[in-house]
Amino acid sequence: MSCSIEVPGAPAIPGETKPRIAANKADGQLTANREGVSNMHDNFLRGMELAGKDAACLGHRPFDADGKPGPYSWMTFGELNQTASNVGSGLTKLGVAHKSCIGILSPNRIEWPIVEHASYIYDFITVPMYDTLGIDAIKYMAVETEMSLIAIAPEKLAILFELWPTLPLVKTVVVFGQIPVEYADSTNIPEDAKLITLDDVATLGAKDAPAPLPETPAAVYDTCTICYTSGTTGIPKGVVISHMGFLSIVNCISERIALGSFPRVDNKDVHLSILPLAHALERCLHAVLIGHGVRIGFNQGDI
Structure with a gap:
């Protein structure tokens, strides 16, 4: 065919x-967006409807006391939806405005899509950052997008602390997992800035006083993400992708599945996320698969 x-x-x-x-x-x-799907959060809700809110969605292998990865632990669609909503509310309480940019500096891990989906629910713009481009490129991305917050993996904090004094707009750094001892009381944290864990952000967002803030999903043509190129011809270039841009890809693939060009997928299938989420291709794959209720697992590598 x-x-x-x-x-x-x-x-x-x-x-x-x-x-x-x-x-x-x-x-x-x-192909444009399907009826009832106007943004990437709607796409997630469609996947949750197909799979069921109690179906597994995101999986990872937590480390045991000896530092060895254990069996996969799964977050359900319903748990992801609630956690992302709490995180988005918490980020808003920390001063992140709707339609403003937040950076993500991390290899693939389960917290990455949690922040991503929080952004969908509260209409933030994600800016994936990858240190393979060099520290100057990271600074350029942060300055050009005027981001006030960066979500980061603990092993990337050394890069951030080297840059933080030159990033006056970055007032909050959200750490995945625990904050390493050597950074928790660092004198390099700017006086008017803060270091906080993602778990604490979610707790802040879920608190009754002040109450969890109302969700503010994006419109279909709102900017969803800014993906930077590798900058092989100069400085990195920010590629602006709307919610419609991602949804068009989701719907094109969905149509090919319906026509039999691609195999059907559902919650019995598992995708191992190995391509870097800082690149658009893996983000597109996640969007397609989540929208069909597929489970996504993360490894323990440094992608």
Whole structure:
């Protein structure tokens, strides 16, 4: 089965091939968002409806007392939804404004999509940051997007503390897991800034006084994320992707599944997240799979 065909009626131009279009879109109407799905949080809710709120969603292998990874522990769709809502409320209470940028500097781990989904619920813009581009690139991303908060893995704190004095707008750093002792009481924390764990952010967001803040999901054309290129031709370039941009990919793949071009997937399937979430491809994969109720597992590597 061919996935594409020549555009019907397209003129033949010497030396050029005819333009092509998806085989099931011969009328030229491109896929947009599905009815009832207006942002990436709606896409998650659709996946939760398909799988069930008590179905496994995100999995990781916690370390035991000897530092060895144990069996997979799974967070359900319902638990992710509640935790992400609490985190988003907590970030708002910490001063993160709607439609403002938050950085994520971390390898793939379960906290990454928790912050991501909190951003979907409260209309923040995620800015993935990866240190393979160098410390100057990280500073450039933080300054250009005017981010006030960075969510970070503990092993990346050395980079952050080297940069923090040059990032006056970054008032809050949210640490995944526990804050290492050597950073907890560091004199390098700016006077008007704070270091806090993601668990404490979720607790803050869930508190009754002040009450959990109302959710403020994004509109379909609102900016969802800014993904920076590798900067091979100069400084990194920020690529702005809307909620519609991600949803279009989700819906295109969903249509191909419905047509039999791709295999059907559901909650019995598990995706091992090994491509870096700082790149758009893995984010797209997560969006497609979450929207179909698929489970996503994380390894213990440094991707």
